[in-house]
Amino acid sequence: MDLKELTPKLENHLSLRWDSPVSIQEIHHLSGGACQDNFSIKMKLDENGMSSERNIVLRTDKGASLLSSLSKRDEFKVAELAFRAGVKTPEPILLEENDSILGSPFYLMEKISGRATGRYIVKDSELNNYRKNGMVSDLAKNLALLHTVSQESVNDSLLKEKLKITTTSSYALQCIKDLEKTLDELPEPHPAIEMSLNWLAKNKPEVDAIVLVHGDFRTGNFMITKDGLQGILDYEFAHWGDRHEDIAWLCMRDWRFGKLNKEVGGFGDRPDFYKAYEDVSKIKVDFKKVTYWEIMGNIRWAIGSAQQAERHLSGKDKGIELAAIGRRTAEMEWEAMRLIEEMENAV
Known part of the structure; x- marks a missing residue:
């Protein structure tokens, strides 16, 4: 996925979804394995005359997922269940089921620190x-x-x-x-x-x-x-x-x-x-x-x-x-x- 093409698409779409101007300041690809694509995004959100920065992760499918894996919608909903149960997990922020935006459904979640290797x-x-x-x-x-x-x-x-x-x-x-x-x-x-x-x-x-x-x-x-x-x-x-x-x-x-x-x-x-x-x-x-x-x-x-x-x-x-x-x-x-x-x- 071309990051130069991804940035304006996301800015426009998120500005509409949140009804506030969004500008992406940094975006880079994270490792996501054979089936997933993850992107780290630093964005600026202007809301009610106030500016704030948010660090999030965008998660979407890469190529063909395994047959047993959940759709991005269902994965997002499960993450919500885990978060509400008190599990220490990134907070799910936004689900986008329309695949015309990036070519496949995606969701946004809180970016957390640490390493998983x-x-x-x-x-x-x-x-x-x-x-x-x-x-x-x-x-x-x-x-x-x-x-x-x-x-x-x-x-x-x-x-x-x-x-x-x-x-x-x-x-x-x-x-x-x-x-x-x-x-x-x-x-x-x-x-x-x-x-x-x-x-x-x-x-x-x-x-x-x-x-x-x-x-x-x-x-x-x-x-x-x-x-x-x-x-x-x-x-x-x-x-x-x-x-x-x-x-x-x-x-x-x-x-x-x-x-x-x-x-x-x-x-x-x-x-x-x-x-x-x-x-x-x-x-x-x-x-x-x-x-x-x-x-x-x-x-x-x-x-x-x-x-x-x-x-x-x-x-x-x-x-x-x-x-x-x-x-x-x-x-x-x-x-x-x-x-x-x-x-x-x-x-």
Whole structure:
């Protein structure tokens, strides 16, 4: 997206939306991964004869999003739910569903400080004190707050439809069927994934409650400074599900960025995170359920990685990042089967 073209379009559109003159003083592209585009914007807003500066982030889709990701409208609405629940997350500011402005829908949110890169969070000496005193408990607390959002608390009918109302009895099997369907759409066979899905179907646990799940709660999706957690980001994979999903996803081997002995995101220990979560949620974390959803998470990420590779190989969205992600599929397959073996040997 050409920033020179983007600036006047945004200035004109936001001036109309806010009924006040808007001038963009600075704009630059932020990293947003394979599916998202994020732009940092410093703007001047003239309102009622008074001038004020605002620092915001514009978030929109880049190319084709993954099939399981939310639309920008639904992602914005989920961010609003999280913000109202007290989760430390950037405040959602404005939603634009008209794709004629920039070529795709977008939304604006508060710009927060910090860095989200895995290397910084798990290895940078600047965070040594916070890693020892606060990072685990802060993230556990905010995850527990997110999980206070229930299906009954959502009034937006379109969001309800997208998030798929589900029940505790059918949820795990629904996840397995969805993954089987996606796997069948891939052009090549993945016997390790099929074997793992069969095991998941035979060993599905009871779900204690259906809650709002972040869906990608991991190192890389929260902003940190030496002063602490600044905000949780990226709700594009949010859905109704089992609270243990989010806990398991954070603990997955792939999100430890080389710090394999620190099973919580590469920076913490499971018992500490579980206790901090329990202190806020008043819900006991079930270790076996975490492992089950960790296996499910690895299978989901294995299929997602294969999907990304297929986008590149098919020519639909050429990109070295997509191709590189595809090479991770085998790693997730191996990890899922390793965890299954551990579960079987522990019985």
